[in-house]
Amino acid sequence: MDPIIHSLEEQGVSAALLRDIAAFREQYPVSESLEGRITPPPIPYYGKETFEMAACALLQGEHILLTGAKAAGKNILAENLAYLFHRPSYNISFHVNMDSSTLIGSDTFRNNQVELRKGPVYLCAENGGFGILDEINMAKNDAVSVLHATLDYRRIIDVPGYERIHLHEATRFIGTMNYGYAGTRELNEALVSRFLVIDMPGVTEERLCRILTASFQDFTEEGLKQICGLFLDLQLKAGNNEISTKPLDLRGLIGALKTIRGGLSPRAAIRMGIVNKSFDLFEREIVEDIVMTRIPESWTPAEIFL
Numbered sequence: 001m002d003p004i005i006h007s008l009e010e011q012g013v014s015a016a017l018l019r020d021i022a023a024f025r026e027q028y029p030v031s032e033s034l035e036g037r038i039t040p041p042p043i044p045y046y047g048k049e050t051f052e053m054a055a056c057a058l059l060q061g062e063h064i065l066l067t068g069a070k071a072a073g074k075n076i077l078a079e080n081l082a083y084l085f086h087r088p089s090y091n092i093s094f095h096v097n098m099d100s101s102t103l104i105g106s107d108t109f110r111n112n113q114v115e116l117r118k119g120p121v122y123l124c125a126e127n128g129g130f131g132i133l134d135e136i137n138m139a140k141n142d143a144v145s146v147l148h149a150t151l152d153y154r155r156i157i158d159v160p161g162y163e164r165i166h167l168h169e170a171t172r173f174i175g176t177m178n179y180g181y182a183g184t185r186e187l188n189e190a191l192v193s194r195f196l197v198i199d200m201p202g203v204t205e206e207r208l209c210r211i212l213t214a215s216f217q218d219f220t221e222e223g224l225k226q227i228c229g230l231f232l233d234l235q236l237k238a239g240n241n242e243i244s245t246k247p248l249d250l251r252g253l254i255g256a257l258k259t260i261r262g263g264l265s266p267r268a269a270i271r272m273g274i275v276n277k278s279f280d281l282f283e284r285e286i287v288e289d290i291v292m293t294r295i296p297e298s299w300t301p302a303e304i305f306l
Contacts, residue, residue: 004080007044008051017052020059025086028170034127037088041079043214046207050200054081057196058172063151065136065175065192068200071235071250073211074176075134077200082130087170090124093134099142104159116159121150125157128168136175137187144191151194202239203250205232215254216261216305223304227257230294234274237290246277247287257304266299267291 008018030038045051054077057064066074082089092103105119116122124131133139139147149157155167175195177187203211208228213219219227231253237243256273260266270291278284 004040004044004084007046008084011046011048011051013048013051017055017059021055021084024059024170028087028128030086030088030128034088034129037090037129038083038086039089040083041076043076043211045073045077045080046210047073047077047201050077050198051080053198055084057198058085061172062196063173063175063194065177065195065197066200067177067179067197069202070178070238070245070248071203072200073203073207074200075132078130078132078174078176081174082132085130085170085172087172088124088127088129090120090129090131091134092120092131094136094138094143096138096140098139100146103143103146104157121146121157122159122165124173125150125165125167125171128170131171131173133173133175135177137177137185144188147191148194151191202235203231208232211250212254212257216257218261218306220304220306226294227253227304230270230274230291233290233294234287237286243283243286244278244280246279247274247283249274249277252277260301260304263301266295266301266304267297270295
């Protein structure tokens with residue numbers, strides 16, 4: 001059995017919902033040329049209620065916006081959904097220089113004539129893909145205008161000088177956003193109204209242990225306890241505004257664990273993956289103190305992994 005589906009069944013996700021997803025896959029087969037865009041996520045998503053809300057919305061033809069604190073698993077959920085629905089995924093990371101031509105496409109000269117070089121939104125609409133709109137609250141006005149048309153109930157995009165783009169029936173868009181990042185802005189009401197919004201809960205001890213053991217099956221009992229405790233301590237400090245969210249980096253923690261497994265001392269690895277993410281010296285000292293309470297200087301990789 002597929003490990004992603006097996007994980008959802010273990011969490012008690014509705015069997016009827018999983019059958020509906022399977023029916024969706026059969027209804028909208030994917031051409032062989034697009035199979036390369038359907039990739040299994042690195043780990044399953046853990047969160048029954050959130051998954052059911054997201055999957056049900058997508059089955060009903062809605063687009064969804066995933067919001068919430070850092071490390072809540074927004075991108076992991078988006079990747080899991082694209083894989084389970086068996087759709088080609090198009091990851092679109094917004095930045096201040098992204099405009100409508102980046103999303104839809106731009107003119108290019110090919111075979112002695114001017115042609116449209118299709119952008120990711122065009123290809124997603126055409127191929128029935130799942131478009132993951134990463135950090136959507138960094139989009140500037142020109143890009144937002146494209147999203148208004150793309151996400152509208154009419155499911156039609158007008159490209160000046162070219163044919164209209166009709167969104168494939170299986171096309172869905174999943175937006176993700178974090179609060180308070182540099183360069184972010186408030187989403188306007190018209191754009192938000194085109195999504196169903198899911199405010200994702202912060203990571204719990206149970207979810208964190210599942211995420212880490214899905215990536216590393218050879219934890220020692222004490223090693224897993226202290227690594228999870230470290231991350232939850234940082235989350236609590238960030239939630240109380242005692243530190244910024246920079247050290248609250250699950251990707252960094254997983255990267256540090258990989259180097260520990262490779263033989264690096266746990267304190268040095270955690271310093272790279274967590275502590276040094278803070279560039280403020282005062283904050284770095286606070287984070288270092290939190291690490292000291294969980295990971296002694298004398299620890300070797302043998303204390304973390306079997």
